[in-house]
Amino acid sequence: MSDLLWQKKGVEIDPRIMRFLAGSDVVLDRELFLHDIVASRAHVEGLARIGLVSDAESANLSRELDALAADFKSGAFVLDERFEDGHSAIEARLTERLGDAGRKVHTGRSRNDQVLVASRLWLKAQLEALIDACRASARVCLDRAHADALPMPGYTHLQRAVVSSTAMWFAGFAESFIDDTRRAQDTLALIDANPLGTAAGYGVNLPLDRDYTTQRLGFARLQISPIYAQLSRGKFELAALEALAGAVLDLRRLAWDLSLFTTAEYGFVSLPAAYTTGSSIMPNKRNPDVVELMRASYAAVAAARCEVEQLLSLPSGYQRDLQFSKGSIVHGFGIGLSALELLPGLLASLKWNADAMRGAIESSMYATDVAIEQAAAGVPFRDAYRAAAETAADAGQGRTPEASLAARVSPGGAADLRLAELEARWTGLNKAALGRDA
Incomplete structure (x- = not known):
């Protein structure tokens, strides 16, 4: 594993603890890596806008970030256990290629x-x-x-119900x-x-151009x-x-x-x-x-x-x-x-x-139609319901699925699907x- 971003002199790193801390982070960061590179480039440009890196350093850092993205896509660069995570991989690569300019990339930024x-x-x-x-x-x-x-059964409780x-x-x-x-x-x-x-959740004592990075990264607003x-x-x-x-x-x-x-x-x-x-x-x-x-x-x-x-x-x-x-x-x-x-x-x-x-589609599935038709003719619905229940087995006599569907005129029903809406x-x-x- 490359040098840790947070490592202090005189502190020995226990490899078992490091494995636990890192977990599968470096593998998961493969999903985020290209986004991390894009954000790093915006951060570098922002640092240049407030004079913390020179225009030449910004151009070189941006070029190397683009090269890293291309190498990652092609497989020439692999994000693996050499690195603690994707963040440290980016900084290590920039430092390797650009020296001190690479060491500046984390200015004003926390993991x-x-x-x-x-x-x-x-x-x-x-x-x-x-x-x-x-x-x-x-x-x-x-x-x-x-x-x-096409007519098909409609189900409630996994039982045939209506057309x-x-x-x-x-x-x-x-x-x-x-x-x-x-x-x-x-x-x-x-x-x-x-x-x-x-940064780490409390800002930094630098006039970071956060409005610029918001626009540069395509965000709708600043958090x-x-x-x-x-x-x-x-x-x-x-x-x-x-x-x-x-x-x-x-x-x-x-x-x-x-x-x-x-x-x-x-x-x-x-x-x-x-x-x-x-x-x-x-x-x-x-x-x-x-x-x-x-x-x-x-x-x-x-x-x-x-x-x-x-x-x-x-x-x-x-x-x-x-x-x-x-x-x-x-x-x-x-x-x-x-x-x-x-x-x-x-x-x-x-x-x-x-x-x-x-x-x-069985005959009893028309019983609801029979009850509703009787109610529409003036029979109290509960009476119509009971009468239809008694004759449900014969409810489909003389009826077709198409006629049942054509009569279903309530908004959203088969005869009025409101597809235009x-x-x-x-x-x-x-x-x-x-x-x-x-």
């Missing part, structure tokens, strides 16, 4: 605000990916709600993912604040209070995980539906071959493994959320406990986003079995995203 700004930039990128995935899923659902209106349609099913998940997109956008706006320049910058670590990660969890929770319920619908007992849906696997022993099997792992992905996100929340039983100021939050967010977003990003392709290519769905909401999300990218 506390260094990890804050790198993880904040990383979280922004993850939330942008979440926004894109949810928006794409909503788009596919809307397209298929327009195109598909529904594939359009209603898709519209329901379209609205879910529209709301998930909005929540992710709101969360992105919440965390879009620059902590660089807050003003150094104490709040530390208080927000974990809090902002938790907010991001909650936004992810909301979307993955909807994914879990959708995956549950598909898990049931693809069974031979239902037979409503055929999955594309690319989303299934074979059995290692049973030649006849095609298993919906992708759907099942989509369903399971919520567990990883919920676990990450729980771990970060438990870490936040802390006083103000930086505490080393927060190091463990890195692994949680990397693992949670890694699994949750990878599942969500596969969903649009699955939704676009799944095929409904119209005959199986129609065959599962959902389209307008989706378009609004699109405009917000364009504003984000501008």
Whole structure:
């Protein structure tokens, strides 16, 4: 391991303690490393603006930071156990190449605000990916709600209940993912604040140009209070995980539906071959493994959320406990986003079995229609309900699924899906995203 940034003369370092302190930090920092380099370059430029490094030193440092990023991307530079973490790797590389100029790069900066700004930039990128995935899923659902209106059973308590349609099913998940997109956008706006320049949580006796680094790094605003910058670590990660969890929770319920619908007992849906696997022993099997792992992905996100929340039983100021939050967010977003990003392709290519769905619509599923029709004709609803219950087995005589769906005129019902309103909401999300990218 290279020289430690904090090492003091005369203090012997116990390698067992160092292994415990470092943990998997250097591996996790591979996720953050490019963001750390970008933030380091902005910090160097800020130091040049207040005369703490010369213009020549700033240019040389920026050049070497760009070279380090290129080497990291190509694999020529590996962030490994030679370094305590990504921060020390950056400083070691700059010092090796530039001598004293490299030793200046940490001026006015703590590893506390260094990890804050790198993880904040990383979280922004993850939330942008979440926004894109949810928006794409909503788009596919809307397209298929327009195109598909096949009758299918609607269930409550996993029991056949009323006549529904594939359009209603898709519209329901379209609205879910529209709301998930909005929540992710709101969360992105919440965390879009620059902590660089807050140092160890109490500022420094230098006139750092924090407004410049805020603009340079693409943050929407400055996180003003150094104490709040530390208080927000974990809090902002938790907010991001909650936004992810909301979307993955909807994914879990959708995956549950598909898990049931693809069974031979239902037979409503055929999955594309690319989303299934074979059995290692049973030649006849095609298993919906992708759907099942989509369903399971919520567990990883919920676990990450729980771990970060438990870490936040802390006083103000930086505490080393927060190091463990890195692994949680990397693992949670890694699994949750990878599942969500596969969903649009699955939704676009799944095929409904119209005959199986129609065959599962039994006569008693029209009993609610009978009761409502009687109530609309003036019969007190409870009387109409009892009469329909007594004749439920024959409720479907002379009725068709299409007629039942056409009569469902309540807003959001099969005859009035309000797809145009959902389209307008989706378009609004699109405009917000364009504003984000501008």
